Amino acid sequence: MALPADFTLTDQDGRTTAVLTGDWTARGLLDAGLRLDSALSSKHALEMDLTGVNRCDTAGAYAILRAGGENLEPENVQARREVLRLLELVRAAIQVEPEPTVRPGGFHALLERIGRGVFGLFQDGYGTMIFLGHLLVALARSVVDPRRIRWAPIVALCERAGLDAMPIVAVTTFFIGAVVALLGANMLTDFGAQVYSVELIGISVMREFNILITAILLAGRSASSFAAEIGSMKMNQEIDAMQVMGVDPYEALVLPRFAALLFTIPLLVFVATIAGLAGGMLVVWAVLDLSPTFFLQRIIDFVGATHFWIGMSKAPVMAAVIAAIGCRQGMEVGNDVESLGRRVTAAVVHAIFAIILIDAVFALIYMELDI
Known part of the structure; x- marks a missing residue:
């Protein structure tokens, strides 16, 4: 007692x-x-x-x-x-007397911060290589034995991460196409070349804005969602429990999200292209009095499908990068809520940065190929 x-x-x-x-x-x-x-x-x-x-x-x-x-x-x-x-x-x-914390200041603090940033950059690169290695191993296992593929979560994620984003993608690209048409009409009218607004709208929407706007919206919507979902499971030790039961988290969590974006992003890019052209066509019709029939015929004759396929060729790369960044940041979450918030923010920022960088690389490649 x-x-x-x-x-x-x-x-x-x-x-x-x-x-x-x-x-x-x-x-x-x-x-x-x-x-x-x-x-x-x-x-x-x-x-x-x-x-x-x-x-x-x-x-x-x-x-x-x-x-x-x-x-x-x-x-x-x-x-x-x-x-x-x-x-x-x-x-x-x-x-024991507590030792005073000495915080470096001035130039020393600047060098220390730069050093930590460089070290963090190499550490992130090393972690990315490890993540890609795990992902490739899981992908190879699924290719060798298709029975390991989890079709139920893939279909659910296709709807939630891809198809549910269709309205916001369509509305955003519609207004982007309208803004491009309005700017082109105002600028080209000064030179008496307002009819070339059609080519401006067609090339910009089909070649760049359709995939760029779609990828950026998916980065803010899906990459953050992937990081938050996997990060919450990591905090609750659900991923550790999966590993104890013999379930590979890369097969159960990463691959379905990877496949879902790969399957749905071409459809989203197509919807974005149609919406962007519709927004531009509406503005050209209202401002320049060019009929929709003339607009579509000029798109077919002077723009063609080449620019559409150039934009579509970027879609699988963008989908892979968005899914990989979101899932990797989720896997790096610690055991506290602060870590979850940092990783979700990092997923969105890194994904948007990677999208712009990849689009620039594609632009240089196609420029060298004269396409």
Whole structure:
């Protein structure tokens, strides 16, 4: 039975002896430490008898040492060996002076921050290579044994991560096409070449804006979702439980998201192309009084399908990059909510940066190929 901490004081031959009883623990201490400190504040020659203490932890040891102060010598304490050892450990911890934290400033802080950034960049690159290795191994297993492919989550993710994004993709590219048409009409009218607004709309929408807007929207919508979903499972140790049960998380979590974006992004790019052309056609019809029939015929005659296929060729690469970045950031989440927030933000930022970089690389390649 737990007894609360208590004490009695006896004076003999000018020396004060404090006899402690009960449980000197964080739970049983109550106000005994404060009362002992007040009772011993005016005492000089001091001894302590701790043989009657049932249990003692660091909280109780700290209260005893604080009450005894400098007047309590280790040789004047009677206690069991384990209690004496605990008092020595707590006394040593009390006597340690905290080291002041020196924060570098000025140029030194700048160099340190640059160094940490470079180290973090190489560390992220190394982690990316590890992730790609796991992903390729899981993909090879699924190719060798198609029965390992999880079609149910792939279909569900195709609807949730891909098809549900169709309205926002269509609306955004519609207004992008309208803005391009309005700018082109205003600028080309000054040169009497307003009819070339059709070519401007067709090339810009089919070659760049359809895939670029779709990929950026998926980066903000799907990459963040993938990182949050997998990161939450990582925080709740569900991924560890999957590994214990022999389930590869890359096959169960990463590959379905990877496949879902690969399957749905061509459809989204096609919808974005139609919506962008519709927005441009509507503005050209309203501002320049060029009929939809003339608009479509000029698209067919002077723009052609080449630019559409150039934009469509970027779709699988963009889908792979968005899914990989979102899933990798989710796999890197720690055990706290702050880590989850940082990784979700990093997934969106990295995905958008990668999309713009890849689009620039594609533009240079097609420019060298004169396409």
